[in-house]
Amino acid sequence: MTHRAAVSTAAAVETRALEKEFGPRVAVHSLDLTINRGEVFGLLGPNGSGKTTTIRMLCGLMAPTGGSASVVGYDVASQSERVRERIGYMSQRYGLYDDLTVAENLRFYATVYGLHGRARTERLAEHASQLGLTERWNQLAGTLSGGWKQRLALACATAHTPEMLFLDEPTAGVDPAARREFWRSIYVLAGRGTTILVTTHYMDEAERCQRLAFLSRGKLIGIGTTAEITAQFGQPTIEDVFIELQRRDEGAIAGTIAGAAT
Numbered sequence: 001m002t003h004r005a006a007v008s009t010a011a012a013v014e015t016r017a018l019e020k021e022f023g024p025r026v027a028v029h030s031l032d033l034t035i036n037r038g039e040v041f042g043l044l045g046p047n048g049s050g051k052t053t054t055i056r057m058l059c060g061l062m063a064p065t066g067g068s069a070s071v072v073g074y075d076v077a078s079q080s081e082r083v084r085e086r087i088g089y090m091s092q093r094y095g096l097y098d099d100l101t102v103a104e105n106l107r108f109y110a111t112v113y114g115l116h117g118r119a120r121t122e123r124l125a126e127h128a129s130q131l132g133l134t135e136r137w138n139q140l141a142g143t144l145s146g147g148w149k150q151r152l153a154l155a156c157a158t159a160h161t162p163e164m165l166f167l168d169e170p171t172a173g174v175d176p177a178a179r180r181e182f183w184r185s186i187y188v189l190a191g192r193g194t195t196i197l198v199t200t201h202y203m204d205e206a207e208r209c210q211r212l213a214f215l216s217r218g219k220l221i222g223i224g225t226t227a228e229i230t231a232q233f234g235q236p237t238i239e240d241v242f243i244e245l246q247r248r249d250e251g252a253i254a255g256t257i258a259g260a261a262t
Contacts, residue, residue: 028050041210
């Protein structure tokens with residue numbers, strides 16, 4: 001396995017020929033990707049296309065098997081601790097403590113991220129106000145609705161004011177009104193300079209991103225604005241692009257299985 005030095009500190013994310021193999025299976029293949037600082041960027045693709053594996057490598061949680069990647073100026077292979085100090089991560093998996101209040105969850109995560117004392121108190125008071133959590137400060141997390149739990153999870157992931165935020169299908173199972181409010185919060189964070197990388201299966205959310213990248217079977221097959229992507233694939237909407245990719249992937253998998261059986 002070889003890792004080159006981080007390419008640049010100007011971009012929030014920069015990968016060059018990034019790869020991840022699991023035995024004979026290549027989950028991410030020769031990925032070249034640049035995400036600008038302050039950008040709201042969508043990473044899309046059918047299940048199994050390599051989205052979560054890519055995010056885990058960029059977060060420093062999984063070592064690449066080839067190529068290089070830098071996040072907020074640090075190499076994910078050799079400087080993973082520095083990467084993790086400067087990012088936030090939120091997934092569809094529920095990561096809150098039901099028997100703790102909103103305030104206690106926030107204080108716990110802020111402490112994990114290295115905030116203490118007066119700096120923590122002032123940061124969390126401001127943060128809760130910005131995300132509309134002040135009135136629920138003493139409510140147990142387990143009694144919150146799905147939308148409020150997602151908002152609290154976002155607050156916990158950004159308690160330390162990260163330079164970059166990774167959102168892996170963060171609104172799965174949340175009602176449309178709550179998703180709309182969640183995205184309002186995302187753009188508040190982006191407006192303050194946080195770079196956002198989000199994966200989603202909701203195409204209305206995808207269209208809220210400033211740029212999109214499509215993965216298919218571990219390969220980057222399209223990148224650009226919504227208009228550029230639809231033009232590239234000759235489809236009227238992003239949803240049509242997604243459906244076409246899913247159809248292709250399912251057909252390729254079925255062909256592989258049939259070939260192995262003969």
